Amino acid sequence: MSEDFRQQALHYHAYPVPGKISVELSKPANTVEDLALAYSPGVAEPVREIAQNAENVYKYTGKGNMVAVITNGTAILGLGNLGPLASKPVMEGKALLFKRFAGLDSIDIEVKHRTIDEFVDTVANIADTFGGINLEDIKAPDCFEIEKRLIERCQVPVFHDDQHGTAIVTAAGMLNALELQGKDIKEAVIICLGAGAAAVACMELLIKCGAQREKIYMLDRKGVIHTRRDDINEYKQLFANNTDKRTLEDVIEGADIFVGVSGPDLLAPEALKLMADKPIVFACSNPDPEIKPELAHAVRNDLIMGTGRSDYPNQVNNVICFPFIFRGALDVRASEINDEMKLAAVNAIRELAKEPVPAEVIKAAGVDKLAFGPDYIIPKPMDPRLLPRVAKAVAVAAVESGVARIEMPVGYMEV
Numbered sequence: 506m507s508e509d510f511r512q513q514a515l516h517y518h519a520y521p522v523p524g525k526i527s528v529e530l531s532k533p534a535n536t537v538e539d540l541a542l543a544y545s546p547g548v549a550e551p552v553r554e555i556a557q558n559a560e561n562v563y564k565y566t567g568k569g570n571m572v573a574v575i576t577n578g579t580a581i582l583g584l585g586n587l588g589p590l591a592s593k594p595v596m597e598g599k600a601l602l603f604k605r606f607a608g609l610d611s612i613d614i615e616v617k618h619r620t621i622d623e624f625v626d627t628v629a630n631i632a633d634t635f636g637g638i639n640l641e642d643i644k645a646p647d648c649f650e651i652e653k654r655l656i657e658r659c660q661v662p663v664f665h666d667d668q669h670g671t672a673i674v675t676a677a678g679m680l681n682a683l684e685l686q687g688k689d690i691k692e693a694v695i696i697c698l699g700a701g702a703a704a705v706a707c708m709e710l711l712i713k714c715g716a717q718r719e720k721i722y723m724l725d726r727k728g729v730i731h732t733r734r735d736d737i738n739e740y741k742q743l744f745a746n747n748t749d750k751r752t753l754e755d756v757i758e759g760a761d762i763f764v765g766v767s768g769p770d771l772l773a774p775e776a777l778k779l780m781a782d783k784p785i786v787f788a789c790s791n792p793d794p795e796i797k798p799e800l801a802h803a804v805r806n807d808l809i810m811g812t813g814r815s816d817y818p819n820q821v822n823n824v825i826c827f828p829f830i831f832r833g834a835l836d837v838r839a840s841e842i843n844d845e846m847k848l849a850a851v852n853a854i855r856e857l858a859k860e861p862v863p864a865e866v867i868k869a870a871g872v873d874k875l876a877f878g879p880d881y882i883i884p885k886p887m888d889p890r891l892l893p894r895v896a897k898a899v900a901v902a903a904v905e906s907g908v909a910r911i912e913m914p915v916g917y918m919e920v
């Protein structure tokens with residue numbers, strides 16, 4: 506990152522007021538009459554209504570349009586465990602994206618805790634205040650247990666974005682990239698560098714989309730995860746491969762797909778050269794990918810490449826999912842975000858990339874053209890069609906799979 510860009514980023518966050526989000530009022534509060542309605546005595550009336558019937562909270566408060574972005578700061582992007590406070594700009598960023606792309610109000614909550622129990626108790630005890638809980642940047646393997654326990658305890662949808670948001674976008678982009686490269690997901694040899702939150706969820710969802718578990722090679726800091734290792738947790742165990750291969754260079758030879766959800770600059774151009782013809786590389790680590798696109802394209806001209814960043818083609822980033830999946834889930838008051846809803850999001854995102862792109866999106870992307878192909882396998886986050894398409898597909902899937910608590914609103918997301 507250049508010094509100039511660093512200064513720009515710091516300036517953006519500091520001015521004209523510190524931070525990226527603020528609270529705004531949705532009702533008038535100017536006159537004595539306004540205040541009598543908003544506060545005492547008028548506020549007592551909705552209080553009584555909600556005390557009589559909890560569902561009235563959706564009628565009289567902002568709960569139904571409010572998502573909490575909650576973290577402990579243990580896996581901030583690819584920067585590692587820098588603690589709750591340092592994670593605040595990222596969490597405010599997620600709140601900004603919820604509002605900008607899906608009109609959802611969102612607040613960031615950074616939790617200091619000693620044990621998993623303490624974190625789970627903290628979140629479970631405040632969950633009813635919100636329409637949904639977006640867990641963010643919590644390291645593996647803690648994230649798996651935390652999410653499972655919160656889903657059991659909370660009445661509102663709980664969704665770990667780094668697992669499922671990333672997996673949904675990766676699957677959507679991957680299915681399109683495979684189609685363009687003329688490859689079948691069932692035959693594809695997949696290398697996954699990283700064995701944490703994003704890695705495990707991405708590979709599980711690719712398997713649901715047709716990938717073969719035994720053709721996946723997952724690696725952590727110690728190398729290939731294989732059946733003779735005795736230092737792997739139960740989640741890595743699911744990907745233990747019965748192989749003598751031990752290093753990235755060993756497994757990448759002849760591979761069709763590389764998914765990087767690990768850290769910066771971990772895929773050397775020499776290793777990329779070893780991949781099969783027409784490879785697909787998703788170097789998703791943020792802010793710095795496993796390999797820079799310019800380095801990758803310098804050694805392969807038959808490649809489809811994605812990164813997590815906004816400033817390269819093919820942004821494989823959970824921003825293309827989380828605002829829209831929560832919009833759909835909240836609008837039918839889904840009790841959870843289940844596999845049917847996740848797969849509906851994959852298909853909606855995937856199919857949108859094949860349609861002609863509106864001029865306003867091309868302009869906002871700062872390019873001359875965008876058309877389904879190697880440099881456009883996935884929609885741009887600012888594509889206004891993502892909201893109606895993904896939210897509707899998700900809401901329909903929630904209703905059809907029986908987790909919606911209200912009927913589909915009449916004319917929902919019709920544009």
Ligand SMILES: NC(=O)C1=CN([C@@H]2O[C@H](COP(=O)(O)OP(=O)(O)OC[C@H]3O[C@@H](n4cnc5c(N)ncnc54)[C@H](OP(=O)(O)O)[C@@H]3O)[C@@H](O)[C@H]2O)C=CC1
Nearest residue numbers: 582583645700701702703725726766767790791813822823
């Ligand atoms: N583009 C996107 O939308 C998203 C991208 N990401 C990116 O994915 C990365 C991981 O995030 P997340 O899964 O949440 O974090 P976790 O902490 O849960 O997992 C990190 C994983 O990366 C592995 N890893 C770290 N360094 C290396 C290395 N040098 N070689 C091999 N493996 C390594 C760790 O190995 P070990 O288990 O041995 O510690 C661990 O398995 C981050 O860079 C993040 O920015 C995450 C979510 C969304």
Ligand SMILES: CC(=O)C(=O)O
Nearest residue numbers: 582583667791822823
């Ligand atoms: C994009 C994101 O959520 C991450 O890199 O952690």
Ligand SMILES: [Mg+2]
Nearest residue numbers: 582641642667
């Ligand atoms: Mg994240």
